[in-house]
Amino acid sequence: MTSRHIPPADRTGATRDTQSPALSLEFMAFRELHLPRYLSYARVWFREPGRAAEAVEHAFRALAAVWPEILVSSNPTAAAWQIVRGAVTEHTTRPAGPTDPGAVDEDLAILHYVVGLATPEIADVVGTDTASVASQLRHALRHDTEW
Template structure:
């Protein structure tokens, strides 16, 4: 039996972690040279998610809120050697492009990871592709 007051032992949290951990880790690996550092950052994000779990479950879009926590954790712990000075963090469109073109996720998978609808993700990917000429 799980303890609903302990998010880490809840079935919902365990399922969320199992679904999103590999994709979160793939995203973090883009930003960190060291695989262990990327894994540590993802673990830190999941600790923050566990702390916020009751509030996340009560929000209109828990997956989008969880993605924001991961992005904030990655940005906070970011490796400046990997990010050009003029680009301290990725924009949401760039994140989607990273998930699609670097990590290799399809549009429906990206939508599931970031908590967005498929049409919106497809539109943002088209926008990111058009903007890529300016990178």
Template structure:
């Protein structure tokens, strides 16, 4: 029988807070897979790379707190994406630039056109099927920009 837990590594969100915890290997793998894309998304909303990284750390820390429930959900990636979006929106509302993280279609457009992810990658990050992503991207492209 193998130990399915590994010690928290320096890049794990809890390590920054000085906690000596052990996270499931599935959580660590999930973070390693999604952290770079989450950072790319957060950098769209925060000018300082350190601030974007801090927001992602907060989101992954929140994810760690509910990991068993997320892992048991129909789409762990979708649940984690919502935690990230909520964390970005919450932290961003505290900045004075007046911009706000948008609707789901706008987030998909950001992931595709700004971050540069292909449709299958976006589907993997947000936890929905590729056909839905394609449809939503077409819808976002056709929708006129909102007046500011």
């Protein structure tokens, strides 16, 4: 049985400070929901799991710093995804930038074919609709995106 008062450890063994007054319940819920998928995505770009976890932690610190603005944006999940992508890109020599349309197809292909997420899950992670994800995955396959 797990105590709710003990910060849970992630798979790298690091603990999170869930008692920080600056972190809202909404932020912590968002983190719990998206952390496993963000880590799975980041692990594709790094050989060492610790580096992937570091990039994702960097992203969550950046998200926490702008969380009120994220919440009032037109699409909080999409805004958060861009921060995660940016943190992963910043921590690696990843060639594609966040505004590169090919990078979007590549990310969706990675989430689907490498991480193993279904299109509704991908839509939830990146903040878009399922039909858009399905269309972009078909586009990536047609254009033989190298990922």
